Amino acid sequence: MSVLTQSWLLPSVLVLLQWSVCEAGMSFTVVEEIQQEKCVNLDMSQRLDDVGLYQDGDVIIGALINIHNLPPTPDLTFTKRTEIKPCTELQERSMRWVQAVVFAVEEINRNPFLLPGIQLGYHIQDSCSRYPYSLRSALSMISGGNHxxxxxxxxxxxxxxxxxxxxxxxxxxLRPLQIAMISYLASCPCLSNRQKYPNFFRTVPSDAYQARTMAQMVKRFGWTWVGAMVVDNDYGxxxxxxxxxxxKGMEICLAFFHTIYREQLAKDVDRAATTVQASSARVILVFAWYADVEAFLLELVRRNVTDRLFLASEIWSTSGHLLSNPQLYTISKGTxxxxxxxxxxxxxxxxxxQLHPSRYPKDALLKALWQNIFTCSLQKNSSTGFQKSLSPCSGTESLKGMNRQFTDTSSLRVTYxxxxxxxxxxxAVHSLLTCTTQNNSDPERKPQCSSLDSITPAQLLQHIEQVNFTTQLGEKFYFQDGGIPPVYDLVNWQRAPDGSLHYVTIGKVEGNQLIINESAIIWPGDSGKVPVSVCTAECPPGTRKAIKKGLPVCCFDCLPCTDGEISNITGAVKCYRCPPEFWSNSxxxxxxxxxxxxxxxxxTMGITLSSVAVSGALMTSTVAVIFLYHRNTPIVKANNSELSxxxxxxxxxxxxxxxxxxxxxxLWSCRLQQAAFGISFVLCISCILVKTIVVLVAFRSARPGSSALIKWFGPGQQRGSVLLCxxxxxxICAMWLSVSPPSPRHNYGIQGSKVILECxxxxxxxxxxxxxxxxxxxxxCFLLAFFARKLPDNFxxxxxxxxxxxxxxxxxxAFVPAYVSSPGRYSVAVEIFAILASSFGLLVCIFVPKCYIILLKPENNTKKFLMGKT
Incomplete structure (x- = not known):
């Protein structure tokens, strides 16, 4: 049944049950007034009070134990009055809790220092792990019974x-009645709210500590993708x-969250098992009663899903019933x-x-337990759920030497x-009655307590809050916000040499301190390694996490770091850029x-360009030697040998x-290269410019009245013009080098893995x-040469x-855009190429034709040919 259904059903049940008890009380009074002429059963629930245990005393302590586990299927036809029928499936573990109440009360009654002169009694009833039964039983106990x-x-x-x-x-x-409750297993964190539940106390730590412990374990073993299967109530x-x-904030996610409800256990277990089978989560968190867990595990076994690790809550982590089931040996190993x-x-x-039905003839629960253990019948009694067709008990049966869950006291937890x-x-009763202990100095003085008439539930509630005593184990006991400080054992289910399953203590929790002996843990499977339970495997070094849209943070992609960035840890959420002088490796x-x-x-590039440059210089030297050797020939003289x-x-x-x-x-090469380049080319262009002017002047001076031009531009003026330019x-170069000269630098932004050393x-x-x-x-120079290109001359x-x-x-x-767009050393190569290309262009265009005539056409190296007269 869902929580939503409970929200509207509970109030009606409470009203009806309270009305029933109140009417029972009034009827009881009426019947007493008519001198109990007739016994009337006002409870229409088939005498559920008989499913319990009662011992009279001066002060009665009520106890609700889930003696049976399986409630009957309710009749929802609404054709007749609804009755609360007895539950079935007696639980040996819970029967041990019943005997813990009996033993504690008997022990206290024998203690001369605790409640001297007062006899405690108990009234134990079955809660059946369901609120109609527990509420009805509680109201029955505080009102004195329904009969x-x-x-x-x-x-x-x-x-x-x-x-x-x-x-x-x-x-x-019970809060309006100020009746106190002391739970031994209700661990919901919500019950720590003292404003809402001021009458609630417990001897079990809050689940807040247990859930925190499980979260610490999940984080410790690196599980980021965890499923959860819990019972559909406040506990789960x-x-x-x-x-x-x-x-939160741990990058741990719930892969799925399923609830199971006992009234529809088969359906819920099938749905949960289907989800577990399809999920990549290998660690499953389970908060449920051991009987529900058994059905869940058996369904997984049927589906052959045996490679999961279960994190067990305290309610089933030490269950002898589950440990003794051979069908669960494989799937639950490593829990x-x-x-x-x-x-x-x-x-x-x-x-x-020493328990035996003959010693406790009125204990119907013990008779039912006896029948379950020895599979024999003491008597037929439908109220206790005895089975038929069983052979009668011989009376010699004994629990001495019997190895059963009921008699196993080696590890008392809930029982304690x-x-x-x-x-x-x-x-609390002792404090309320201001009981005094026996004074050894006065043997005549007997221990005593004040009058029992002073006991009221409200007064008892106040004294429970102030309880502070030392247990028989020497531990201090007190209530802290209605609960006790967290102390847990951590257990691991392991296979024994004979193949059976048992649990081994592998750590403990004290407060916020988690202590685990990891070497003592046996993990599921045969690998002996910690299982991996992740939605996505942790990103290796060199990558970073990228969250997938619409999915939990535990599901992500691993993207490689970009060039120049690294991640040197597993599971990095971002990449870090390398320092400027460093770069990321492959x-x-x-x-x-x-x-x-x-x-x-x-x-290669440096060798090629250097070779071309040297070749150009050698070619230029060769031309110079040719010109020098033929300096007296007309073609050399006609071209102004000095300027040439x-x-x-x-x-x-x-x-x-x-x-x-x-x-x-x-530093010096950077300054020299630009200055040498600029001055060399200006010297070269200046010579060509003067040569061009000389050609123009020479042809102009041949005209009548223009002979004076050659005097104004003689050899001295030519040399002066070149020098001036x-x-x-x-x-310009001197100013440039003095104000902001070129300098070497490391360029980190052009080629990622390389640093370019440039000027x-x-x-x-x-x-x-x-x-x-x-x-x-x-x-x-180009314009002047263009104007003189058609002057009459063979050469x-x-x-x-x-x-x-x-x-x-x-x-x-073409150099300017190529230089700007070329990266690193290629910009230098572009400039060298421009220098060499332009130099070769000048050398070839100006001097190669002359060398051709000098070397290959010497017959044309005459003044008459050059003047165009032949």
């Missing part, structure tokens, strides 16, 4: 219930709620559980072993909580020093200055002025100058 002929005393407080949902209902119902839902709060702390109760084992609850109630998990790169003489040799010198410097650009940049560039231009304006001045002279030098300037300008116009 008009009963002589039972009302209980002053109630020990129970075992379930959180029932405890919430009982506490809410409250535990999961606390667990989810604890795992990790949080268990209530283990304690020893002196004399309790002997108490259980029940035992503590009885003692807490006894100490695996993106380490920063390595960048490789320094520059245009070196030893690499100066031009050849400047071209040679242009070829050689490109070598300064190759090699590792330094070159000095302008020298001044900066320093002042962009200075570099632009140098290039602009060269371009200006080249443009003027028109102006035409060759025009072609050379055309090539020169085209090269350097």
């Amino acid at each position: 008009t002929c009963s002589n039972t005393r009302p209980a002053k407080l109630i020990i129970g219930d075992s379930a959180s949902t029932q405890s919430i209902i009982l506490s809410t119902t 839902r409250g535990a999961v709620q606390v667990f989810e709060e604890e795992i 990790l559980g949080v268990a209530l702390r283990c304690a020893h109760i002196p004399g309790f084992d002997a108490h259980l072993r 909580n029940v035992y503590l609850a009885v003692y807490a109630a006894a100490h 695996f993106r998990n380490e920063c390595v020093p960048r490789e320094t790169e520059f245009l070196a003489f030893t690499e 040799f100066l031009l050849l010198l400047s071209l040679k410097l242009c070829f050689l200055c490109s070598l300064v650009f190759v090699g590792q940049p330094s 070159t000095c302008v560039q020298v001044i 900066t231009v320093g002042s962009v304006a200075g570099f632009a002025t140098v290039l602009g001045y060269i371009g200006f002279l080249a443009s003027v 028109n030098e102006a035409k060759f100058i025009t072609f050379s300037m055309l090539i020169f300008c085209a090269v350097w116009i």
Whole structure:
């Protein structure tokens, strides 16, 4: 039944049950007034009070124990009056809790120092783990019973219930009556609210501590994808709620969350098993009663789903019933559980072993237990659920030497909580009655307590809050916000040598301290390794997590780090950029020093460009030698041999200055390369410009009245013009180098894994002025040569100058965008290529035709041919 259904059903049940009890009480009074002429059973629930145990005393302690586990299927036809029928499936474990109440009360009654002169009694009834039964039983106990002929005393407080949902209902119902409850197993964190449940106490820690412990275990073993299967009540839902709060910020997610309800157990178990089978979660959190867990595990076994690890809550982590089921040996091996702390109760084992129906003829529960253990019949009694067709008991049966869950006192957990609850109630009564102990100095003085008339539930409630005593184990006991401080054992289900299953204590929890002996843990499967339970495997170094939209944070993609970024840990959420002088390696998990790169003489490109530059210089020298050897020939004289040799010198410097650009940049090489380039080319263009002017002047001076032009532009003026033009560039370079000179730098932003060692231009304006001045002279030279290209001559030098300037300008116009867009050392190569291309263009266009005539057409090397007269 869902919580929503309970929300509207509970109030009606409470009203009806309270009305029934009240009417029973009034009828009881009426019947007494008519001198009990007739016994009347006002309870229409088939005498459920008989399914319990009663011992009279001066003060009665009520106890609710879930003696039976399976409630009958309710009749929902609504054709007749609804009756609450007895539950079935007697539980040996719960019967041990019943005997813990009996043993504790008998022990207290024998104690001369605790409640001297007062006899405690008990009234134990079955809660059946369902609120109609627990509520009806509780109201029956505090009202003195539902039978008009009963002589039972009302209980002053109630020990129970075992379930959180029932405890919430009982506490809410009994709060106006100020009747105290001391639960031994209800662990819902919600019950710690003292404003809502001021009459509720418990001898079990809150599930908030248990859920926190499980969250710590999940985090410790690296499980980020965990499923949950819980019982559909406040115990299960409250535990999961606390667990989810604890795992916030831990990157741990719930893969699924299923609830099971006992009334529809088969359907819920099938649905939960289907989800577990389909899920990638290998760790399952289980908060449920052991009988529900058994059905769940058996369904998984039927489906052959045996590779899961279960985190068991305290309610089933030490269940002898589950441990003894051979069908669960494989699937439940390796289970990790949080268990209530283990304690020893002196004399309790002997108490259980001496039990026999002949010694307790009125104990119907013991008779039912006897029949279950020895499979024999004592008598037919439908109220206790005895089976038919059983052979009668011989009377010689004995629990001595019997190895059953009922008699197993080696690890008392919940049983010890029940035992503590009885003692807490006894100490509260002792404090309320201001009992005195016997004074050894006065043997005549007997221990005594004040009048029993002073006991009221409200007064007893106040004294329970102040309970503080030392247990027989020497531990201090007190209530902290209605509960006790958290102390747990951590257990692991392991296979014994004989193949059976048992649990081994592998750690403990004290407060917030988690202590685990990991080497003692046996994991599921045969690998012996910690199981992996993740939605997505942790991202390896070199990658980072990328959350998938619409999925939990535990499900993600692993994206490689980008160039220049690394992640050197597993599960990194982001990548970190390497320092400027470092770069990421191929695996993106380490920063390595960048490789320094520059245009070196030893690499292919450097060798090629250097070879071309040297070849150009050698060609220029060869031309110079040819011209020098034939300096007296007409073609050399006609081309102004002085300017020609100066031009050849400047071209040679242009070829050689490109070598300064190759090699590792330094402070002086950076400054020298730009200055040498600028001055060499200006010297070269200046020579060509003067040669062009000389050609124009020479032809103009041949006209009548123009002979004076040659005097104004003689050899001295020619040399002066070249010097003047070159000095302008020298001044520009000097200013550039003095204000903002080029300098070497490490360029980290061009090629990721490499650092480019290059020369900066320093002042962009200075570099632009140098290039602009060269371009200006080249443009003027080109225009003058263009105008002189059609002068009448067999060897028109102006035409060759025009072609050379055309090539020169085209090269350097193309150089600007190529230089700007080329990265790193390629920008240097572009500049060298421009220098060499323009130099070769000048050399070829101006000097190759002359060398052709000198070497291959010597017959044309005459003045008459050059003047065009042949």
